[in-house]
Amino acid sequence: MPLWPVYTGTNEPHDGITELPPPPPWRAFDGGPVLGLPEAGDDDAATSPDRAHRAETYRPTEQTVQLVNAALYLRRPLLVTGPPGTGKSSLVYAVARELGLGPVLRWNITSRSTLHDALYQYDPLSRLYAARHTTAPETGIEDHLRLGPLGTALLPYARPRALLIDEIDKSDLDLPNDLLNVLEEGQYEIPELVRTARRAPEAEVMVDGTDERVAVRRGRVRCKAFPFVVLTSNGEREFPPAFLRRCVTLRLRQPDGSRLADIVRAHFDEEPDAGAQRLIGRFLSRVGGGDLATDQLLNAIYLARSSDLPAENLDELAEQLMPYLGEAPHSDAF
Structure with a gap:
């Protein structure tokens, strides 16, 4: 067969x-x-x-x-x-x-x-x-x-x-x-x-x-x-x-939380930590407001992992690195 x-x-x-x-x-x-x-x-x-x-x-x-x-x-x-x-x-x-x-x-x-x-x-x-x-x-x-x-x-x-x-x-x-x-x-x-x-x-x-x-x-x-x-x-x-x-x-549609976790796991070869989970949640909360790309989330997670940013800065980081596609970037630094 x-x-x-x-x-x-x-x-x-x-x-x-x-x-x-x-x-x-x-x-x-x-x-x-x-x-x-x-x-x-x-x-x-x-x-x-x-x-x-x-x-x-x-x-x-x-x-x-x-x-x-x-x-x-x-x-x-x-x-x-x-x-x-x-x-x-x-x-x-x-x-x-x-x-x-x-x-x-x-x-x-x-x-x-x-x-x-x-x-x-x-x-x-x-x-x-x-x-x-x-x-x-x-x-x-x-x-x-x-x-x-x-x-x-x-x-x-x-x-x-x-x-x-x-x-x-x-x-x-x-x-x-x-x-x-x-x-x-x-x-x-x-x-x-x-x-x-x-x-x-x-x-x-x-x-x-x-x-x-x-x-x-x-x-x-x-x-x-x-x-x-x-x-x-x-x-x-x-x-x-x-x-x-x-x-x-x-x-294709925007991935849900489970698929996003799988994607993050595949790219970083380990389970998403608390910071990554927080950024995934932030990404999902913004999806309904406009177009976002998965690689924006991956960029934010990579920087969060590589720069030891405190947890309170993660939401602000996500806001800067995950603007809606076609939206002018923010001018204020975080």
Whole structure:
């Protein structure tokens, strides 16, 4: 029988991704030649202390575990919405670490982000410059082309790659619709390589985040294992129904007292002391008045632990370090 859940949320790495059942017939992909996962790079959670810590200390809810598995089984993107600081972007690092999905690919969205840039970037000016100013043999198009994070995630890897599309609500209004076809079909074309396919049917192109090269045949890329795609949103806009129905949607909420204690325990590797419990209570008492982020609480607890502040100063410390997001900081020192 297939393994459920594949992602357990226990932070214990395992090889359960190999026990996923075949995809639904309408989500089966047959790209090739099949690639192995790349080695960890400098920006990967395995070697970046910040991202490794986030992956190891992430504490998912039961609902999060269930919907991550739904996205993995159905080969669908996971749209994660919720207030800032609820761990939306940390989730993908935790899943990639537990399931051995290799370095996480990341696409940080701005109002200028385009689908084209996420798939690949081609610099014709650098090719022209190289042709005019060097004595080396003429370089091909592929030497001036690099796959973007989405384009890399859709390569025919044997295992899913993990891709974070962060803060998609910051995008241009058309970007979610632009993504529909690529995420539905699991493939895309590189027109510059398609045009040269008759004389050069295979091109070695660079991928996102490394100088590794992979073969692209006749300018077309199609995935083998659909990537684990996490799109995050702060809930600041609505998305088109056609986009939403192609995603599994997870809505995160502010953690309660028990989960906050678990989060503090994970980050500091010990039970919350009286000062930490006091700050947790202060955090919870303020949650109803506006948006707060869990890392504000962690910052306050760290300073309280590191500076030997007296208990009577903790409430004032919390007031300074846990302002509502978007609120102007206090000007008076404590």
